[in-house]
Amino acid sequence: MNSTIKDKKQFICHSGGATGADTYFEKIGEKYGVLTKAYSYKTASHKSKNKVEISESDFQEGINRIEIAAKTLKRKTYNKFMPLLSRNWQQIKNSNQVFAISEICKRPGLEYVAGGTGWAVQMAIDNRKDVYVFDQEQDAWYKWSYGKSKFNVLKKVPTITETNFAGIGARKIKENGIQAIKDLYEASITDYKMKQLIIELTEKQHGKMITHLKRGTALSINSESFSGFEIRLCSVDGNLSSWVEVEMLGMIDLGEVNWDIKEKN
Numbered sequence: 001m002n003s004t005i006k007d008k009k010q011f012i013c014h015s016g017g018a019t020g021a022d023t024y025f026e027k028i029g030e031k032y033g034v035l036t037k038a039y040s041y042k043t044a045s046h047k048s049k050n051k052v053e054i055s056e057s058d059f060q061e062g063i064n065r066i067e068i069a070a071k072t073l074k075r076k077t078y079n080k081f082m083p084l085l086s087r088n089w090q091q092i093k094n095s096n097q098v099f100a101i102s103e104i105c106k107r108p109g110l111e112y113v114a115g116g117t118g119w120a121v122q123m124a125i126d127n128r129k130d131v132y133v134f135d136q137e138q139d140a141w142y143k144w145s146y147g148k149s150k151f152n153v154l155k156k157v158p159t160i161t162e163t164n165f166a167g168i169g170a171r172k173i174k175e176n177g178i179q180a181i182k183d184l185y186e187a188s189i190t191d192y193k194m195k196q197l198i199i200e201l202t203e204k205q206h207g208k209m210i211t212h213l214k215r216g217t218a219l220s221i222n223s224e225s226f227s228g229f230e231i232r233l234c235s236v237d238g239n240l241s242s243w244v245e246v247e248m249l250g251m252i253d254l255g256e257v258n259w260d261i262k263e264k265n
Contacts, residue, residue, distance in 0.1 A: 011160065011189070012037060013167040014091045016084075017048030021101040021117075021169025024181050026050065029167065032189045036167075039090040041083045054090055061093075062086030069122040073112055081116070088120040088168075096162035098124040099184060100133045101169030101177040104142060104151050111150050117169050124166070132158045134180040136170070141180070160188040199233060199244060200258045209246050209254060216248030233259060 013029050015022045017038030026036040026048060038048035041059050054062075066085050070078060078085060092098060102117040113121040113133055121144075124131045131144040133151060141158055142151035157180075169177065201209070213229055220227045229248035235241070244254040 010163045011035065012094075012164050014039070014094045014164060015167050016040075016087065016091060017046050017051060018171055020171035020173040021177060021181070022167070023048075024101075024173060024178050025099075025167030025169070028178075028181050028185055032185050034185070034189075037094070039087045041087045043083065043087075052090075054087055058090055059083075059086050062089035065089045065092075065123050065126070066119060068126055069119055072110070072126070073118065073122055074110075078119075084116065085119050088116070089123055091166045091168055092120055092123045092127065092129060095124075095129065095164050095166040097130045097160060097165040098132065099158070099160070099165060099167050100131070101136065101173055101180060102133060103137050103170070104133055104135045115170060120166070120168055130162075134169075134177060136174045136177045139176050157183045157187045160184065196262050197233075198260050198262060201244075201254065205244070205254045205257070208252065209244075212246055212250075212252050213248055216250070219249050233257075 011029070011032070011034040013025055013034050013036045015025050015036055015038050017023070017026070017040060022038065026038060029036055036048070036050040037052045038046070038050045039052050039054055040046040040048075041054050063082060063086050066078070066082065066089070070076070098121065100113060100117050100121055102121075103114040105112055105114050105118075112118050121131060121133065125144055128146065132154075133142050133144075134140070135142060138153075141154040141156075143154055143158065144150075145152050167181070216227060216229060227249055229246065232245040232247070234243050234245060241256060242259055243256050246252050246254060
């Protein structure tokens with residue numbers, strides 16, 4: 001897919017449930033209707049409500065992928081962290097795009113991502129996934145180039161274009177890292193940001209509406225029928241005059257009102 005997904009129900013964020021970037025990907029994504037799968041392997045401190053416990057076969061598969069990544073990263077002392085590192089493979093395996101919040105590091109002949117996030121990113125590169133990293137130190141998004149074997153800086157915020165993506169990153173997330181996650185979701189799901197219709201009623205108008213609805217409810221009960229109600233906002237002459245009508249076993253006019261449409265926080 002080459003364009004932003006238009007149905008927020010399609011998005012699945014594969015993550016780890018850790019403090020920091022993982023948690024922000026999960027919580028901010030929830031506001032946009034994104035489902036998160038937070039993988040774990042016997043981690044008692046894992047608190048995500050979207051926890052997915054991986055199997056022993058998943059764990060062993062992850063070990064194999066970590067050992068491949070270790071050769072590229074030239075890291076040797078990692079076995080004691082294997083329960084956390086191995087579960088990272090499920091984040092990558094189940095994703096077509098990877099978005100990470102961390103820091104890009106360089107040494108002769110190699111560009112890599114710092115810390116534990118670096119293992120997941122390297123496994124993604126080993127498996128030729130689309131990899132994007134927000135470098136908190138450089139305050140910019142980068143994309144991995146398979147042609148040049150390096151991270152190229154992006155001029156604008158990337159977008160999620162795949163149903164399954166990984167949202168991962170550093171435990172020590174900074175304010176610009178949090179904003180980067182917000183910007184990513186906003187750029188990808190902007191068509192589905194909710195708005196609020198606000199209608200202002202006076203105390204008298206509100207009381208009149210409640211009285212009418214209670215009367216309608218009582219009539220419905222007495223007649224053993226079920227009637228809903230309808231609230232109509234009416235407007236003429238380019239909002240020069242607006243009023244509200246309430247229908248429930250009869251219609252009442254509440255009179256003129258002020259109204260507005262605003263972004264939902």
